[in-house]
Amino acid sequence: MARNFFTMMRSSAPAATAAPAASEQRSERAAPSPPSPPPANMKEAAAAGVGVHLDPNLEAVRHDFTEEIEMALQLREVSAFYGSFQAIDKMTMPIPQNRVTALIGPSGCGKSTLLRCFNRMNDLIPGARIEGEIMFEGRNLIDPNVDAVEVRRRIGMVFQKPNPFPKSIYENVAFGARINGYSGDMDRLVEDSLRRAALWDEVKDELDKSGLALSGGQQQRLCIARAIAVQPEIILMDEPASALDPVATLKIEDLMRELAEHYTIVVVTHNMQQAGRVSDYTAFLLAGEERVGRLVEFGPTQEIFTNPLDQRTEDYITGRYG
Amino acid sequence: MSAAIPTAGITPFAPRIRARRGLSVGFMVIALLAITASMLMLGALIVEILVDGAAQVFTDGSSTVAEVRGETLIDLPTPENMNWLAWAMPVAILLPFLGLRVVRSLIADIPALAERAIGFATTLPVALFVHILYVRFESAYYIEYAKAIGVDGASGNIVQLFGEASGFQFVRLIVAGLILPLGIIAAGWFWSSRLRRPSLLLPGIAIAAWVVYLFLDPFFLSSYPSRLPVQAGIFSAITGTLYMMVITAAVAFPLGVGAAIYLEEYARRNWFSRMIQVNISNLAGVPSIIYGLLGLQVFVRVLEFERSVLAGACTMALLVMPIIIVSAQEALRTVPPSMREAAYAVGATRWQVVRFHVLPYAFGGMLTGNILAMSRAIGETAPLIAIGALTFIAFLADSPTDDFTVMPIQVFNWVTRPQSGFHEIAASGIIILMLVLLVMNAAAIIMRQRTRTDW
Numbered sequence: 001m002a003r004n005f006f007t008m009m010r011s012s013a014p015a016a017t018a019a020p021a022a023s024e025q026r027s028e029r030a031a032p033s034p035p036s037p038p039p040a041n042m043k044e045a046a047a048a049g050v051g052v053h054l055d056p057n058l059e060a061v062r063h064d065f066t067e068e069i070e071m072a073l074q075l076r077e078v079s080a081f082y083g084s085f086q087a088i089d090k091m092t093m094p095i096p097q098n099r100v101t102a103l104i105g106p107s108g109c110g111k112s113t114l115l116r117c118f119n120r121m122n123d124l125i126p127g128a129r130i131e132g133e134i135m136f137e138g139r140n141l142i143d144p145n146v147d148a149v150e151v152r153r154r155i156g157m158v159f160q161k162p163n164p165f166p167k168s169i170y171e172n173v174a175f176g177a178r179i180n181g182y183s184g185d186m187d188r189l190v191e192d193s194l195r196r197a198a199l200w201d202e203v204k205d206e207l208d209k210s211g212l213a214l215s216g217g218q219q220q221r222l223c224i225a226r227a228i229a230v231q232p233e234i235i236l237m238d239e240p241a242s243a244l245d246p247v248a249t250l251k252i253e254d255l256m257r258e259l260a261e262h263y264t265i266v267v268v269t270h271n272m273q274q275a276g277r278v279s280d281y282t283a284f285l286l287a288g289e290e291r292v293g294r295l296v297e298f299g300p301t302q303e304i305f306t307n308p309l310d311q312r313t314e315d316y317i318t319g320r321y322g
Numbered sequence: 323m324s325a326a327i328p329t330a331g332i333t334p335f336a337p338r339i340r341a342r343r344g345l346s347v348g349f350m351v352i353a354l355l356a357i358t359a360s361m362l363m364l365g366a367l368i369v370e371i372l373v374d375g376a377a378q379v380f381t382d383g384s385s386t387v388a389e390v391r392g393e394t395l396i397d398l399p400t401p402e403n404m405n406w407l408a409w410a411m412p413v414a415i416l417l418p419f420l421g422l423r424v425v426r427s428l429i430a431d432i433p434a435l436a437e438r439a440i441g442f443a444t445t446l447p448v449a450l451f452v453h454i455l456y457v458r459f460e461s462a463y464y465i466e467y468a469k470a471i472g473v474d475g476a477s478g479n480i481v482q483l484f485g486e487a488s489g490f491q492f493v494r495l496i497v498a499g500l501i502l503p504l505g506i507i508a509a510g511w512f513w514s515s516r517l518r519r520p521s522l523l524l525p526g527i528a529i530a531a532w533v534v535y536l537f538l539d540p541f542f543l544s545s546y547p548s549r550l551p552v553q554a555g556i557f558s559a560i561t562g563t564l565y566m567m568v569i570t571a572a573v574a575f576p577l578g579v580g581a582a583i584y585l586e587e588y589a590r591r592n593w594f595s596r597m598i599q600v601n602i603s604n605l606a607g608v609p610s611i612i613y614g615l616l617g618l619q620v621f622v623r624v625l626e627f628e629r630s631v632l633a634g635a636c637t638m639a640l641l642v643m644p645i646i647i648v649s650a651q652e653a654l655r656t657v658p659p660s661m662r663e664a665a666y667a668v669g670a671t672r673w674q675v676v677r678f679h680v681l682p683y684a685f686g687g688m689l690t691g692n693i694l695a696m697s698r699a700i701g702e703t704a705p706l707i708a709i710g711a712l713t714f715i716a717f718l719a720d721s722p723t724d725d726f727t728v729m730p731i732q733v734f735n736w737v738t739r740p741q742s743g744f745h746e747i748a749a750s751g752i753i754i755l756m757l758v759l760l761v762m763n764a765a766a767i768i769m770r771q772r773t774r775t776d777w
Contacts, residue, residue, distance in 0.1 A: 124666060126591055153669025163660040165679060175678065176668030223664070230668050 072097040072234055072264040073118060078132035078142075080113050080122065087113045088293040090132065093283055095234070100256055100265045102279035102301065104272065106316065109285040110293025111268040115236050117141075118266065119155040120148040153180055156227035160239040162219035164211030164226070169194075169203050172211045172222055176230035189229055196262075197225035198255050217248025224255060228263075235259065237267040241274065253278045272317060276305050284313045542750060546716045547732065551743025556751050558715040559732035562631070563700060563758075565719055566728060569635035570642065570699055575692050577639070578646030582688075585647070586654040587676050606644035613641045614708025622709050629710040632722040637705050642695035649691025653684040686773020693766040697759050703730040729755045 073095035080088045088110035095101050095118075103111040113122065120141065122128040134141040141151055153176075164172050173190045182189065190207070194200040199221040203214070211222055220240055227235055237256070241249040256265055256278045269275050275282055282304040284297045297304060297313045308314040545555020581602075589595040617637025627633035657680050665675040706728060714735075715727045729751060736748035 119667065121663065121666065124663070149669055149671050152667055157663075157667035159660060159663060159667070161660060163658075163664045165661065165664065166683060175665075176670075179668070179670050179674050179678070226664075226668060 069099070070097040071095065072136070073141075074133075074135040076133040076135070078114070078117060078130065078134060080110070080117055080130050081128065082125065083127040086292045088117075088285075091285075091293075091295040093295055093298045095264060095266055096281055097264050098260060098262070099280040100260045100267060100278050101281040101283065102275035103266065103268045103283050103285060104270075104275050104316075105285035105293070105296075106287070107270075108291060108293075109287040111285055112238055113293070114285070115157075115238055115266060115268050118234070118236055119152045119157055121152075121157065123148050153230055154232050155234040155236060156230055156232035157236045158220070158223050158227055158238065158240045161243050162216055162223055164214070164219050164222050166210060166212050168208045169211050169214070169222060170207040173225050173229045176226060180230060193225040193229040194222075196228050196259065197221045198251065198258075199225055215248070217244050217251060220244060220248070220252060221255065224252075224259075228259075232263065234264040234266065237265065239268050239270060242270065249274070272319075276301060284308075284310075284316065286312055286316070542747065543754070547714050551741060551747055554736075554744070554747055556729065556732055556747075556754060558718060559727050559729045559751070560754070561718050562715065562726040563728040565631050565722075566635045566638065566726065567696055567700060569631060569722060570638040571692065571696055573636060574639035574643050574646055574695070575688075578643050578692075578695075579650050579688055581643075581647045582650030582654060583676060583681070586651050587672065587680065602644050602647050606648060609704075610641055610702050611704040611708055613637055614705030616640065617705055618709045628723065629712065629725055630723045631719050631726040633709055634706050634711055634726060634728070635722070637709055638699045638702065641702060641705060642699045645695040645698065646688075646692055649694065650684070650688045653687025653691065654680060656687060657683045686769055689773075690766045690770045693762050693769070697762040697766075700728075700758060700762070701730055701755065703728075703734055706731055707734075729758075 071094040075091055075093050075095070077090040077092055078088065079086060079090055091114060103114060105111055116122045117130050117134065118141070122130060130142045132142065136151075136155070139146055165175065167175070170190055173193050174186050177186065177189055191200060191204075194203065199218060202218060203209070203222075211219065214222060220243075224235075224240075240256075241252045244252065253274060256267065259265060260280070267275075267279065279301045281299065282301040283295060284304065285293050286296045287293045297308060297310045299309075304313060305317060308317060542555050543560065544557050545553060546558050547556075548554040585595060585599065589598075614637060617633060617640065621627045621633040621636045622629060625633075627636070661679055661683065662675055665679045670678070711731055712725050712727050715725060719726050733748050733751040733755065736744040736751060739745075
C-alpha cells in the first residue's frame with residue numbers, strides 16, 4: 001500500500017523537472033547563501049523532494065535534495081504538548097524512504113517526543129497531545145480515527161534501553177507477529193528476523209534461553225529483530241546505542257546501514273559521530289528559551305555536517321554548545 | 323602518574339578482601355563435629371533399633387491393641403517415652419546439611435563421592451523418618467480399631483498427649499513451634515537461592531512433619547466434633563475451612579485482580595479513580611465484624627444463601643478483596659513501563675499488553691498477595707459468627723449451600739466450654755490452624771522468591 005501511494009504521488013507530481021533545478025542550485029552554494037524561497041505548493045515540493053522549507057513563516061532552513069527520493073513520512077506543522085507544556089513547535093520536514101534519518105540536538109529539544117509522535121507512543125502518556133499532520137500512506141497518523149495499534153505495527157520502535165521481554169529469545173521475536181495474526185512459518189520468520197538483526201549466529205543454538213540472559217548489545221539486536229518480525233515499513237530508534245559499549249555500538253550502526261536497504265529508519269542520537277556515520281539525512285532540533293523544541297535545519301547529512309546553513313547548527317556540530 | 327601523588331604519611335587504604343576459606347578453620351571444625359555427631363546419632367539410632375526392635379524404640383510398651391487382636395504387631399506410641407528420639411531426629415536431619423554447607427564453603431570442588439556420602443547421610447534420617455510415620459499411621463488404625471471394639475485407654479488422642487501439662491511439655495511445645503517456622507523459612511530461603519547450595523527443603527518438611535507427629539494425632543484430624551473431649555476431632559472444621567477458602571479465593575481473586583488491572587492499566591487518573599483508590603485503602607481497615615453484619619444482611623437474608631458455605635465465602639471475599647486489590651496493584655506496578663512500551667511498539671492492543679505481558683509478569687506477586695489475604699481470612703472468626711456459622715457439624719458439606727464450620731470457630735467453641743478436656747483439644751486445634759497459616763505464608767515467601775524477575 002505504501003508503494004502504491006508513493007508511486008501515485010511521484011507520477012502525478014512534477015518531480016522530474018524539479019530535480020535538475022535543485023542540483024544546479026546546490027552546486028552554486030559554495031558561499032553560505034540565504035535559504036532559497038519556498039515552493040508555493042507544499043505538496044508539489046514534498047513530492048519533488050526539493051526541500052523542506054514548506055511554510056514561509058517557519059524559520060527552518062532547508063537543503064535541496066539532488067536525490068530523487070520517495071518520502072515515507074511527511075510532517076506538516078507538528079506540535080506536541082504534555083498538558084499545558086509545549087514540547088515541540090510546528091515542525092515541518094519529510095522522512096525519506098529507505099534512508100536513515102538522524103534527529104540530533106541538545107537534551108530537551110524534543111527529539112524523542114517527535115520520534116514518539118511517529119508511532120503514536122505519546123498516546124500512552126496521559127495529557128499528551130499532538131497537533132498538525134504526519135502523512136503516512138496518504139493518511140494523517142495523528143488523526144484520532146487512525147488506529148494507533150495499526151500505526152505501531154507499521155512503524156516499529158527500538159528503545160534507548162534494551163527491553164527484551166523476560167521470555168525466550170524465540171518468543172521475543174515471535175510475539176509481535178503472533179498477536180498480529182501472522183499465519184506463516186513462524187520458525188522461518190524468527191530465523192529471518194534474527195538474521196537480519198545479525199544475531200542469528202550467536203543465538204541459534206539457544207533460542208529457548210531467556211532474552212534477559214543476553215548481553216546488552218545482543219539484547220538491543222534482539223529488540224531490533226523483534227521490531228523487524230512485525231514487518232514494519234519504518235523503524236524508529238531512540239538512541240539505540242547509548243547504553244552500549246563501543247563494539248556493540250558499532251554492530252548496531254552497521255546493522256542500521258544494512259536495514260536501510262529495506263526499511264526507513266529514523267534514529268535519535270546524541271552522538272554526532274554516530275549521526276555522521278549512519279545517517280543519510282539529518283534534522284537538527286533546538287529548544288529556545290521557553291524550552292520549546294523547533295526544527296532548525298534539515299538536509300542531507302553531509303551537507304549539514306560540512307556546510308550547515310544555520311549558524312546554530314554549525315555551533316552545535318562544532319561542539320560550541322549542547 | 324602514581325609517582326606524582328604524595329604518599330608519605332598516608333596509609334593507602336586497601337580493603338582487605340577476606341577469603342572465606344582462610345577464615346574458616348573454625349567452621350571446618352564445626353563441620354567435622356556436625357558430621358561426626360550426626361553419624362554417631364544415626365549409628366546410635368540404628369543400633370538401638372537393631373537391638374531393641376522398632377516397637378520398643380518408638381513406643382511405650384503398652385500393648386493393649388496387640389492384646390486385643392491377639393497379635394504382637396506394634397504398640398501404641400506416646401511421646402513421653404521417646405524424648406531423646408524426639409530431639410535427635412530434627413538434629414540428625416539438620417546436621418549433615420549444615421555440615422555440607424560448611425564443607426561446600428571450604429572446598430570449591432568437593433569430590434563427587436564425598437558429596438554423595440554426605441547426601442546419603444542426609445537422606446537416611448529422612449527415610450527413617452518416613453518409616454516412623456508409617457508406623458505411626460499404622461498404629462492410628464489400630465487405635466480406631468480398639469475404640470470400635472470398646473477398649474479403654476487405647477485412645478491416642480491429644481488429651482493423652484497433653485495429659486500432664488508439665489513445664490517440660492510446655493518448653494518442648496515452644497521450641498518445636500520455633501523449629502517449624504524457622505525450618506520452613508530456611509528451607510524456602512535455601513531453595514530459592516541461586517547459589518549452589520544443598521536444599522533444606524526436604525529436611526525442613528521432614529522436621530515439620532516430625533513436629534506434627536509429636537504433638538498431633540491423626541485421629542484428632544479425622545474425627546468429627548463430639549460431646550466427649552476424648553472423641554472430639556477437627557475434621558469437619560478443617561474441611562469446612564478448606565471449602566470456604568477455595569470459594570473465597572475463587573470469588574475474590576478474579577474480582578480483585580480484575581479491579582487492580584482496571585485501576586492500574588485502564589482507569590484514567592481522575593477524581594473518580596482516586597476516590598475508588600482511597601476507598602479501597604479504607605476498606606482494608608474496616609473491622610471484620612462489620613463485614614460480618616454486611617454479609618448477614620446481603621448474603622444470608624437478601625440473597626437467601628442462608629448460613630451456608632457460600633454466604634461465609636462471599637463475606638470473606640469482601641473482607642479480603644481490598645488486600646488482594648492493593649497487593650495486585652503493587653505487583654502490576656513492579657512491571658517496568660519499558661515492558662509495556664515494548665509490547666505496544668510491536669502493535670499490541672492494550673488488552674494484549676495486559677494479557678501477554680503485564681499480567682504474566684505480575685502474576686507471581688498477585689498470587690503471593692492472594693495467599694497472604696487467604697491466610698488472613700483463615701483466621702477470621704467474627705464475620706462468620708455474625709452470619710451464624712455453626713459450631714457442631716457432624717457431617718461434611720456436600721454443596722456450597724450446606725451448613726459449615728471453620729477451625730477458628732471450632733476452637734472458639736471449645737475454649738468456651740467448661741470442661742478442661744475441651745481446652746486441651748482447643749490447644750491442638752490452634753496448633754493445626756497455626757500450621758496451616760505457616761505453610762501458607764511459607765508458600766507465599768517461596769513463591770515471591772521464585773517468581774521474581776530481574777529486569
